[in-house]
Amino acid sequence: MSSEITQVPDVRRYGEWCLIAGASEGIGAAFAEALAGAGYKLVMVARRPEPLEAAAARLRGKHGVEVRTISADLAEPDAAERVFAQCADVEVGLLIYNAGAVPGMADLHDFPEDEAYRTMTLNVVGQTKFSYLFGGKMRERGRGGIILIGSIASASGCARLTTYSAAKAYSQIFAEGLWYEMKPYGIDVLGLSCTTTRTPAMEQLGMPMDNPEFPSVEPEQVVAEGFAAFGNEPIHFMNGSRATVDAIQAMPRAEAVQMISEGIRAIVPTKVPA
Numbered sequence: 001m002s003s004e005i006t007q008v009p010d011v012r013r014y015g016e017w018c019l020i021a022g023a024s025e026g027i028g029a030a031f032a033e034a035l036a037g038a039g040y041k042l043v044m045v046a047r048r049p050e051p052l053e054a055a056a057a058r059l060r061g062k063h064g065v066e067v068r069t070i071s072a073d074l075a076e077p078d079a080a081e082r083v084f085a086q087c088a089d090v091e092v093g094l095l096i097y098n099a100g101a102v103p104g105m106a107d108l109h110d111f112p113e114d115e116a117y118r119t120m121t122l123n124v125v126g127q128t129k130f131s132y133l134f135g136g137k138m139r140e141r142g143r144g145g146i147i148l149i150g151s152i153a154s155a156s157g158c159a160r161l162t163t164y165s166a167a168k169a170y171s172q173i174f175a176e177g178l179w180y181e182m183k184p185y186g187i188d189v190l191g192l193s194c195t196t197t198r199t200p201a202m203e204q205l206g207m208p209m210d211n212p213e214f215p216s217v218e219p220e221q222v223v224a225e226g227f228a229a230f231g232n233e234p235i236h237f238m239n240g241s242r243a244t245v246d247a248i249q250a251m252p253r254a255e256a257v258q259m260i261s262e263g264i265r266a267i268v269p270t271k272v273p274a
Contacts, residue, residue, distance in 0.1 A: 005224045008038040009231075014145050015093025019043040021074060021083075021130060022098035024052040026199030027149060030219035031096050034227070036063040043092065045070045045083055045099075074099045075118040080129035087134075091141065095134045097127050098149045100171075101201040102164045105264070106272045116163050123167030131178060138187050145188040147226060148175045152193050152241050155248040159261035160270065168193075172235060179234035188231040193245070195238045197222055215239065 018035050022028040023044035032042055036059045046052040049071040056067040070086055072079045100123040103115055127148050138144025153161055154168035175191025182189050196216040210216065217239050229236035237245055248256050 005034045005220060005227065007227050008034055009094060009145060009227060011039055011093075014143060015091050015141075017041045017043065017087075017090045017092045018094035018096065019045065019083075019087065019092045019134065020096045020098060021045045021126070022100070022149075024048065024055050026098075026101075026201060027194070027197060027219045027222050028096070028098040029055055030223045031098065031147075031226075032059060034220075034223050035094070036065045036067070039063075039065065040094070041066040041068075041090075043068045043070060043083075043087055043090070045072055045074070047071065047073045074126050075121045077121070077125070080126060080133055083130075084133040091137070092134050093138065093141075093143065094145045094147075095130060095138075096147045096149070097130050099123075099126055100149070100167065101199075102153075102161060104271045105160045105268050106270050107160055108162045110270075110272055111163075112272075119163040120167055123164075124170050127171055127174060131174075135178070135182065135187065139182065139185045143186045145190075145230065146178065146182070147190045147192055147230065149222075150175065150191050150193045150235075152195055152237060152245050154193065155245045156253070156256040156260050158257065158264055160264055160268075176234045189234065190226065190230045191235045192222065192226045192229070193235060193237045193241070194222055195241050197238075 018040045020028050020032050020042065023032050024046035032044060032055065036042060042065065044052060044056050044067060052069050052071060056069045059065065060067050070083055072083055103119060104111065108116060131146055135146055148171055150171040151168040153165040154172045158165045172191050172193060175189055179189040198216050198218050222238060225236060225238055
């Protein structure tokens with residue numbers, strides 16, 4: 001599929017402000033580029049202030065749009081509340097929650113304890129809190145949209161991705177339920193289930209980008225497919241991966257977990273976060 005982004009949500013439908021959590025690089029930065037080019041004002045949230053400010057400055061210069069930055073560690077328990085408070089004077093009409101990349105590849109008990117919990121905070125608690133706070137305001141206004149970035153790792157349990165695959169399974173089910181709940185209020189919700197994507201986080205992890213069994217896509221393709229599906233379906237599986245997910249989930253569970261776990265062990269080196 002071409003990674004050309006041919007459609008962007010209409011600012012007149014959703015409102016002029018979009019908040020992107022996890023915005024400084026990779027998929028989040030690609031969303032920011034497309035939305036700024038369409039005239040959206042942005043609130044960009046990320047943990048590291050330097051690359052966040054650099055990304056925002058580039059968008060201001062290129063597109064002439066207003067961009068706010070909030071440096072926040074989204075794994076902190078009160079991160080959503082702090083970000084929400086800093087957005088009190090704007091109407092966030094689009095929420096894109098992109099935080100939650102896998103921090104390492106190791107068995108659960110080889111992770112530092114705090115790092116194992118961090119994965120769950122980012123993907124489960126963070127998605128829920130941001131959707132609750134910003135989605136609540138959207139519901140009051142009767143318009144808005146939420147895109148939650150997930151992963152096809154949700155298809156089964158997987159060794160060395162135990163917490164990550166579990167968290168992404170939550171993300172998918174959460175997005176599906178929220179899609180139905182919010183529809184009567186004029187709010188679109190999409191869970192975007194990603195395959196391997198060529199991002200700095202994935203490359204630093206050691207995930208092979210050109211393995212034919214796990215083909216990678218560019219961040220711009222994630223944005224293009226996500227926008228094409230937005231408003232039409234509750235879950236979109238990237239890069240034609242729906243058939244693969246269905247096949248995995250149709251297998252006996254032990255067989256599926258063994259197959260996926262052995263495949264990951266064969267192609268990705270163990271990496272334990274410091």
